[in-house]
Amino acid sequence: MSQPSEMLPPSSLPDQTPHETVRSHQLQKFAIDLGLWTLAAVLAYLYRKPSALTGGLSSTALSEGVLAYFLLSALIMGALSSYYGLYRQTWRRIGVPDLLLLLRAVVLATVLGLAAAFLLYGFLDLPRSVPLLTGGLGLLLLSGVRLLARVLHERVPRGSRTDQRRVLIVGAGDAGSLIAREMLRHPEAQLHPVGFVDDDPDKRGTSLVGLPVFGGVSSLPEVVRREGVEEILIAVPSAAGTFVRRVVDLAKDTGVSYRIIPGVFEILSGNVSLGQIRDVNLEDLLRRPPVQLNTAEIAGYLRDRTVLVTGAGGSIGSEIVRQILQFGPGRIVLMGRGEGSIFAVQQELRRLAPELPQVALIGDVRDRDRVEQVFRETRPQVVFHAAAHKHVPLMEAAPSEAILNNVIGTRNVVEMGLKYGVERLVNVSTDKAVNPTSVMGASKRMAEKTVSAGAARAKPGQAFVSVRFGNVLGSRGSVVPTFMHQIRQGGPVTVTHPEMTRYFMTIPEAARLVLQAGGLAENGKVYVLNMGNPVNISDLARDVIRLSGAQDIEVVYSGVRPGEKLYEELLTSSEGTDATTHAEIFSARLEQVDPETLDRDIAGLEAAARSGDFGQIRSELARIIPENKFGSLG
Incomplete structure (x- = not known):
């Protein structure tokens, strides 16, 4: 993007393209630097040879040797200015690193000028202190013009502050x-x-x-x-x-x-x-203190790769797409069921990265043939599997949907990942998969098992992992939009229980940690994100009320809904964690998954789901996941 000239008014550069304007500005700066450096050399010489002034700066006073030194000094500074890119500095935003770079160039120019004065002493009618004086004066002039440009840029305009x-x-x-x-x-x-x-x-x-x-x-x-x-x-x-x-x-x-x-x-x-x-x-x-990412590790597995994101129109899936952009992927494939949300992400992607090849595909992960077609045609090398049903009470009322989408859909993605040689597959999981009390949580635990079974069948060079984290602020179905809607209606704000707590993180933070976990990618692992301290939902509701500016909005308790826990867990009591190379990501110690046994278990679940036998679904989940806390549901 073109910048206005820092030394000349814009009107002095008519009818130029942005590239030509930038080039013109750089040439101006280069010429000003050489002019000031040469002026410093002349002033240094006149200070040591005042007779040149009394002689009227005649050709006798300024011998050919002195003029040759001025030319040599300018050539040295010109070469160093090009080498260090001094002409590319933005003077009106000059900072300490820029001045240190200028100092380095000036010191080297002074050393080279001093060496020339010693080597050519017989030819140059020049005191050997002149190069040192030139360096000092040159540094003052070159840094001074830069600082002046910044001061002029940052000057406070005159005017009344009474209305500010x-x-x-x-x-x-x-x-x-x-x-x-x-x-x-x-x-x-x-x-x-x-x-x-x-x-x-x-x-x-x-x-x-x-x-x-x-x-x-x-x-x-x-x-x-x-x-x-x-x-x-x-x-x-x-x-x-x-x-x-x-x-x-x-x-x-x-x-x-x-x-x-x-x-x-x-x-x-x-x-x-x-x-x-x-x-x-x-x-x-x-929010918590910012998570430090190993960007080189992430870029190492995303750069120039074809990346498929399932559920790309959802809150997490779309944010994963946005975060991928900064790591140089070769192509992004967007897959999701909702054409409206996929279209919106597609348009945003075209705006943010117009040159990045992308493919937007409407498809349901439950449809094995469609999933295979997507893998066959796009040949993804990295897959982020974010497509899932996540709403606990709704899945309690429709357990077949939870099984078909979260379990069978994950199985389809994993099978195609194995068949078409995916390098890395990252499954987005949830803390509700730990000691599940709901069909949704149990279905996500089954999805984790499915990915682990796929990891057992993976070839060398492939890594299939899951990432487990808690609630995401602002995601679809989170409590905050519900609270805001209730406040707009005049209240009350409903909370299920005064002791209800949840882990929270922001959507961008969750997406970045998912990408980071993909960089760790030790095959078969379930990674657990550091979610910080749990948040009391009653306190959260009062914060929303306070921030909205509403008055006299009451918080009432509606009772725990089917499948809900009072508090979430990131690990079972028997799992424990191992440290990873990232301070915010841990690896859960899980039992080994036997792929053949899991295949039979999933087949039984699928049959019950397709027949609509809700009781059989719950019985099968209770049997397969012994750490469940279904209570009467089991």
């Missing part, structure tokens, strides 16, 4: 300083930063971008009253949910509005701008 909202920024780090600069550069946004609060004791009493750091976060109410603050902005992208909750509580006590910049999962580019400021949402209150 006074903003207190929570967080005096990189994000806070960047957002403060954005406010100062864009008064049209009607936001004026008055300063910062930050819990880092080393920052208190200091200033950042010319604004004071008043104190710790606990001083927020006092600062709001004293400074006439009208809005609070949380600018700590890596903050945990407990910190965000604390700031929100303090902000609510002051009565002023509050907003936040996105978390690190939403700022992949690392940039912060005024357009990214948004209201605090539930994910901010519940």
